[in-house]
Amino acid sequence: xxxxxxxxxxxxxxxxxxxxxxxxxxxxxxxxxxxxxxxxxxxxxxxxxxxxxxxxxxxxxxxxxxxxxxxxxxxxxxxxxxxxxxxxxxxxxxxxxxxxxxxxxxxxxxxxxxxxxxxxxxxxxxxxxxxxxxxxxxxxxxxxxxxxxxxxxxxxxxxxxxxxxxxxxxxxxxxxxxxxxxxxxxxxxxxxxxxxxxxxxxxxxxxxxxxxxxxxxxxxxxxxxxxxxxxxxxxxxxxxxxxxxxxxxxxxxxxxxx
Amino acid sequence: xxxxxxxxxxxxxxxxxxxxxxxxxxxxxxxxxxxxxxxxxxxxxxxxxxxxxxxxxxxxxxxxxxxxxxxxxxxxxxxxxxxxxxxxxxxxxxxxxxxxxxxxxxxxxxxxxxxxxxxxxxxxxxxxxxxxxxxxxxxxxxxxxxxxxxxxxxxxxxxxxxxxxxxxxxxxxxxxxxxxxxxxxxxxxxxxxxxxxxxxxxxxxxxxxxxxxxxxxxxxxxxxxxxxxxxxxxxxxxxxxxxxxxxxxxxxxxxxxxxxxxxxxxxxxxxxxxxxxxxxxxxxxxxxxxxxxxxxxxxxxxxxxxxxxxxxxxxxxxxxxxxxxxxxxxxxxxxxxxxxxxxxxxxxxxxxxxxxxxxxxxxxxxxxxxxxxxxxxxxxxxxxxxxxxxxxxxxxxxxxxxxxxxxxxxxxxxxxxxxxxxxxxxxxxxxxxxxxxxxxxxxxxxxxxxxxxxxxxxxxxxxxxxxxxxxxxxxxxxxxxxxxxxxxxxxxxxxxxxxx
Numbered sequence: 239x240x241x242x243x244x245x246x247x248x249x250x251x252x253x254x255x256x257x258x259x260x261x262x263x264x265x266x267x268x269x270x271x272x273x274x275x276x277x278x279x280x281x282x283x284x285x286x287x288x289x290x291x292x293x294x295x296x297x298x299x300x301x302x303x304x305x306x307x308x309x310x311x312x313x314x315x316x317x318x319x320x321x322x323x324x325x326x327x328x329x330x331x332x333x334x335x336x337x338x339x340x341x342x343x344x345x346x347x348x349x350x351x352x353x354x355x356x357x358x359x360x361x362x363x364x365x366x367x368x369x370x371x372x373x374x375x376x377x378x379x380x381x382x383x384x385x386x387x388x389x390x391x392x393x394x395x396x397x398x399x400x401x402x403x404x405x406x407x408x409x410x411x412x413x414x415x416x417x418x419x420x421x422x423x424x425x426x427x428x429x430x431x432x433x434x435x436x437x438x439x440x441x442x443x444x445x446x447x448x449x450x451x452x453x454x455x456x457x458x459x460x461x462x463x464x465x466x467x468x469x470x471x472x473x474x475x476x477x478x479x480x481x482x483x484x485x486x487x488x489x490x491x492x493x494x495x496x
Numbered sequence: 497x498x499x500x501x502x503x504x505x506x507x508x509x510x511x512x513x514x515x516x517x518x519x520x521x522x523x524x525x526x527x528x529x530x531x532x533x534x535x536x537x538x539x540x541x542x543x544x545x546x547x548x549x550x551x552x553x554x555x556x557x558x559x560x561x562x563x564x565x566x567x568x569x570x571x572x573x574x575x576x577x578x579x580x581x582x583x584x585x586x587x588x589x590x591x592x593x594x595x596x597x598x599x600x601x602x603x604x605x606x607x608x609x610x611x612x613x614x615x616x617x618x619x620x621x622x623x624x625x626x627x628x629x630x631x632x633x634x635x636x637x638x639x640x641x642x643x644x645x646x647x648x649x650x651x652x653x654x655x656x657x658x659x660x661x662x663x664x665x666x667x668x669x670x671x672x673x674x675x676x677x678x679x680x681x682x683x684x685x686x687x688x689x690x691x692x693x694x695x696x697x698x699x700x701x702x703x704x705x706x707x708x709x710x711x712x713x714x715x716x717x718x719x720x721x722x723x724x725x726x727x728x729x730x731x732x733x734x735x736x737x738x739x740x741x742x743x744x745x746x747x748x749x750x751x752x753x754x755x756x757x758x759x760x761x762x763x764x765x766x767x768x769x770x771x772x773x774x775x776x777x778x779x780x781x782x783x784x785x786x787x788x789x790x791x792x793x794x795x796x797x798x799x800x801x802x803x804x805x806x807x808x809x810x811x812x813x814x815x816x817x818x819x820x821x822x823x824x825x826x827x828x829x830x831x832x833x834x835x836x837x838x839x840x841x842x843x844x845x846x847x848x849x850x851x852x853x854x855x856x857x858x859x860x861x862x863x864x865x866x867x868x869x870x871x872x873x874x875x876x877x878x879x880x881x882x883x884x885x886x887x888x889x890x891x892x893x894x895x896x897x898x899x900x901x902x903x904x905x906x907x908x909x910x911x912x913x914x915x916x917x918x919x920x921x922x923x924x925x926x927x928x929x930x931x932x933x934x935x936x937x938x939x940x941x942x943x944x945x946x947x948x949x950x951x952x953x954x955x956x957x958x959x960x961x962x963x964x965x966x967x968x969x970x971x972x973x974x975x976x977x978x979x980x981x982x983x984x985x986x987x988x989x990x991x992x993x994x995x996x
Binding site for chain 1: 499500501502504513516517520521524525526527528529533551555558559561562563565566569570571572573810811814815816817818819820821822823824825826846848849850853854855856887888889
C-alpha cells in the first residue's frame with residue numbers, strides 16, 4: 239500500500255512539471271516510499287514501548303525488554319520453556335499494574351509461578367507457612383486457602399506452653415513462635431526442576447520468590463512431592479515411625495532456597 | 497516494515513540508504529513501460545547518482561533519530577543511548593524516568609564534615625560568617641567552607657559543619673585528614689576528628705535527655721537504638737526500654753528493662769536524665785539512635801546518580817505497587833528517602849531477619865563508605881512511617897570492609913599525577929558500583945579491576961598488585977560493603993616510579 243509521501247511525491251503537487259513524466263514520477267515514487275518507510279520505522283519504535291502494540295507488531299524482542307523493565311519474564315508451559323505467545327505475553331505485561339499490586343501476597347506469588355509454568359490446582363503449587371496455612375490456585379487462578387496440616391506435638395501457644403488441644407502447623411523453624419517462615423510444595427512432579435547448581439527451573443523459582451515474597455518473610459525452600467512420595471509433613475496422614483518411609487523415595491526432592 | 501526491536505536499533509548509514517534507494521529504483525519500472533531504471537549505468541559522479549546521494553544524505557538525519565526514539569522507551573536501552581559521535585545521551589533515560597516513572601535523577605551530593613576548630617590562649621575569640629573559613633586536606637587538596645557563622649572561643653574549641661566546595665565522591669576525606677586552613681587565623685588549628693559517638697537521632701517526645709559520656713573512640717562499628725516500651729520516669733522506675741544493636745553481622749535486642757540514670761552498651765556509656773518533676777520523661781515509642789564510633793563525615797559526598805541505578809529505581813516502581821512491602825518496595829523507599837533528603841545512600845540490601853520474626857533487615861551504604869548514623873536514622877524514620885503496626889524493618893549500616901592495596905606502578909615521566917588522579921577516580925567509581933556483598937558470583941572485589949583502572953588511566957606497567965595483602969580478589973561477606981580508607985587518594989598506597 240502506498241504511503242503519503244510516495245503518493246505526494248509521485249503526484250503533480252510535488253515540484254514543477256518537468257520533474258515528472260514517466261521517469262520522474264517513478265523516481266520520486268521510490269524516494270517517497272523511502273521516506274514513508276522511515277516514518278513507519280519511527281512509529282514502530284514508538285509503538286514498541288507499549289506491550290499490546292509490540293505484541294500486535296510481532297516484536298518479540300521488544301516484549302522481552304519490557305518484561306525486564308517490569309520484572310515479568312516471558313512465561314511458558316513449563317518452567318524455563320519461555321514459549322508464552324506474544325499475544326499472551328503482551329497482555330500479561332499490560333496487566334503489570336494489577337499483577338504487581340498483588341506483590342508480597344500468596345496470590346501474587348502463585349500467579350507468577352503459574353505464569354512461568356509451575357503447576358496449579360489442588361495437586362499443583364502450594365505455599366505452606368509456619369502457622370499452618372496452605373495456599374493454592376484453582377483452575378481460574380483464584381486463591382484457595384486451607385489448613386490441611388496435622389497437629390504438631392511440640393507447637394507452643396502464646397504462653398509458650400503446648401496446649402492440650404494441639405496446634406496445627408508446618409514446622410519450618412525450631413522456634414515455634416517464628417511465624418514468618420514459608421515453604422513451597424509441588425504436589426506433582428516437575429521433571430525439569432532439580433536441586434543441581436544452575437538448574438534453570440530452580441533459578442527461576444528462587445528468583446520469583448525473591449521478587450514476590452513479602453518483606454520479612456523467610457523462604458525455606460521447596461519440596462517436590464510427586465504422587466506416592468512423601469516429605470516431612472506431607473501427606474498429612476504420614477506419621478513419624480510409619481513403616482516404609484524412606485527419604486527421597488519415589489522422586490521426592492528438596493529444592494534449596496538461594 | 498521492521499518487525500524486530502534489534503532492527504530498529506540499528507542506525508542505517510548514508511551508504512545503506514543510498515543502496516536501498518538504488519535497489520528500489522532497480523526494481524521500479526518506468527511509467528507506461530516495462531523498462532527498469534538503468535542504475536548500473538549510473539557512473540559515480542553522474543547527475544543521477546549525485547542526486548541520489550544528496551537525498552540519502554538528507555534522510556540520514558531522520559534515520560539517526562529512529563534508534564533513539566525506539567531505545568528511549570526501554571529502561572535497559574535508554575541508559576546507553578549514544579549520539580552519532582558515540583557520546584552518551586543521558587537525557588533519554590532521564591526523560592523516561594521523569595515522565596513514565598515519576599522519578600528524578602539523584603543529583604550529586606556535597607560532603608559535609610564536622611570540623612573542630614581550636615584556639616590557643618590569647619589571639620581569640622574569632623567570629624566568622626558562613627563561608628568565610630576555608631579548611632582543606634593537604635593529602636587531597638579538597639576544600640571545605642563553614643556552613644553557618646562560627647565563633648571560636650579564646651583558649652577553647654568549637655565544632656562546626658563544613659561543606660565541600662564541590663559535590664562528588666572525591667570529597668569524603670578520612671577522619672583526621674582535614675588539618676589545614678586556606679584562611680589561617682593565628683593560634684587556630686582545625687581537624688575533622690572522630691568522636692566516641694555520632695550525632696544522635698532523637699525522637700524523644702518526653703522531657704528526659706540522653707547524653708553520651710564515653711570518651712574513648714571505639715573500634716567496634718555499630719548503631720545503637722534505645723526504644724522506650726513503657727512511658728514514665730527514671731526516678732520512680734516506671735520507664736522501660738529495649739536496646740537494639742545493629743552491626744554488619746546482625747541485630748541484637750536486649751530488654752525491655754527498667755531505665756536507669758546510666759547505661760552502657762559495650763564501650764558506649766550514656767547518661768539518662770529525667771525532665772522536670774511531675775512530667776513524663778520518656779514516652780512509649782520514643783527512640784534514640786546513635787552510631788558508634790562517631791564519624792566527622794555527616795553527609796557523604798556522592799556522584800550524580802548513575803543511569804543504571806536510575807533504571808533500577810524505575811524498575812522497582814513495579815514491585816512498589818504492592819499493597820504489602822516487597823523487597824523492591826523497601827529498596828524504593830530507601831532510595832526515595834536518599835533522594836529527597838540528599839543522603840548519598842547508593843547501596844541497599846534487603847533480607848528477612850533471622851532473629852526477629854516478620855522483620856526485614858535492610859543494610860545501606862554510600863558509594864565508598866558505609867552509612868553514617870544520621871543516614872541510618874533518617875532511613876529508619878522514613879520506613880517507620882510507611883509501615884503498618886504489624887510490619888517492621890530494621891535499618892543498619894553495612895559492615896565496612898576497607899579495601900587497601902599495594903604494588904608497583906610505572907608511569908612515563910611527567911605523567912604520574914595525571915595517572916594517579918584518573919585511576920583514583922576510576923577505582924572509586926568501581927567501588928561505588930559494587931553492591932553490598934560484592935559482585936556475583938562470589939561477592940568479590942576484583943583485583944583485575946584495579947589493574948584496569950591503572951592501565952586505562954595511562955600507567956606504563958604494573959606489577960605485584962595486591963588487595964588487602966593478597967594477590968587475588970577479596971571476597972566480601974553478604975553484609976559487607978567495600979570502603980576506601982583514604983578517600984580521594986587511594987592510589988597513594990601504591991609504589992610509583994617514573995620511567996623515560
